[in-house]
Amino acid sequence: MDRTQLKNSFEAYFNEWGYEIDWQRLTVPMDVHVIRKGDYLFQQGDFANRLYFLHSGLVRYVSVSDEGKEFTQTFAKSPRIIGSTKAMVTGSTVLFGIQALEDCMVSSYPWQAFYAQMRQDIGFLECYAKFLERIFMTKEERENAFVKYSAERRYLDFCMTYPELKNTIPQQQIASYIGITPVALSRIRQKLKLGRR
Amino acid sequence: MDRTQLKNSFEAYFNEWGYEIDWQRLTVPMDVHVIRKGDYLFQQGDFANRLYFLHSGLVRYVSVSDEGKEFTQTFAKSPRIIGSTKAMVTGSTVLFGIQALEDCMVSSYPWQAFYAQMRQDIGFLECYAKFLERIFMTKEERENAFVKYSAERRYLDFCMTYPELKNTIPQQQIASYIGITPVALSRIRQKLKLGRR
């Protein structure tokens, strides 16, 4: 992956906000990661104080409880910034791992250095703020759904929001996104099937 | 509340990030709200496309389900920006109301105009980004707690995080923050009391 490819990918993402950012200025060292389907970009508990950019592919953010239960926080499709804001900004450890659901191409940059360069650029800061606004709103809405709606409703909402995922990813992952067990999801699907007749 | 007071209050908040912002530039029309304990700054479902700044007092963000159950999303103490990022940025309706837990003093600004002025100021954009980072991380951690820990554990965490609230706000509000009913909280407290002997 060369600088031009990189530039295109970033622009495809940021330009939706109508901004021209001069990515040529970006001189911090870049790593490239190729992640095979099923593998992890980083694991829960790692130090991941880098900014990651998903150039192609699909990932999920998954956190595992002490008892070994998986919870899928987010699905993220390229092109998109991915990673842990908390780990990146505070230099702390990550609360979730990022797993590839398809083969993925990712570039990454040390956040400190990246931000040091970018903070002079008013366009970048604005895009970064818009990015943060967006992911925050997503979390807000998800919190809302968890608090107000039943698992059945959340499943139906999932099917509306991610029609393309509904049939391509395993149901256990859907269940873990909704916050229930695969068994419970199966029960819900059964119930819906009966109701539809 | 005059401009100087306002300036001080903003600075007290933003300067923790080491930024000098020239608040004198702020010429957008300001509203001042005095909210009595128990009253609402705005209600769930309102259009609240303004930036609010809590100069004094304590509030909670509370959303109510169709069945009338309350859920407390956040407690916020002055000095702090408050409001709904979603409603402010997208001009949509709010998913929660903001209720004063003490008498509060709040100033507010139409977000569009405020942002139009501020976006030229690299210091403001950086502070705004840091604010967003912070509220996002808070949500991330809260999501984590909900997914990984029992109600009992969440209650104990609450007591650690908000020792000053523990004895000043009604238990129903604590319960609604933890995501359970007052009855369930009472049960948990009973159990803990017994265990402590």
Added chain:
DNA sequence: GTTACCAATTAACCTAGGTTAATTCCTTCT
């Protein structure tokens, strides 16, 4: 002091979803 009202506790019962485990389906590998 007494009434009124709301907060908290307690108890009895209910339900959504978890747990375990057996069964059936699908792939993929040989």
Added chain:
DNA sequence: AGAAGGAATTAACCTAGGTTAATTGGTAAC
């Protein structure tokens, strides 16, 4: 085609927390 291994379903049982309602406190208003 047959074997192997994971994904999904189904059934039986369990549990955390919800629901309802009765009881006890606590405090503000008269």
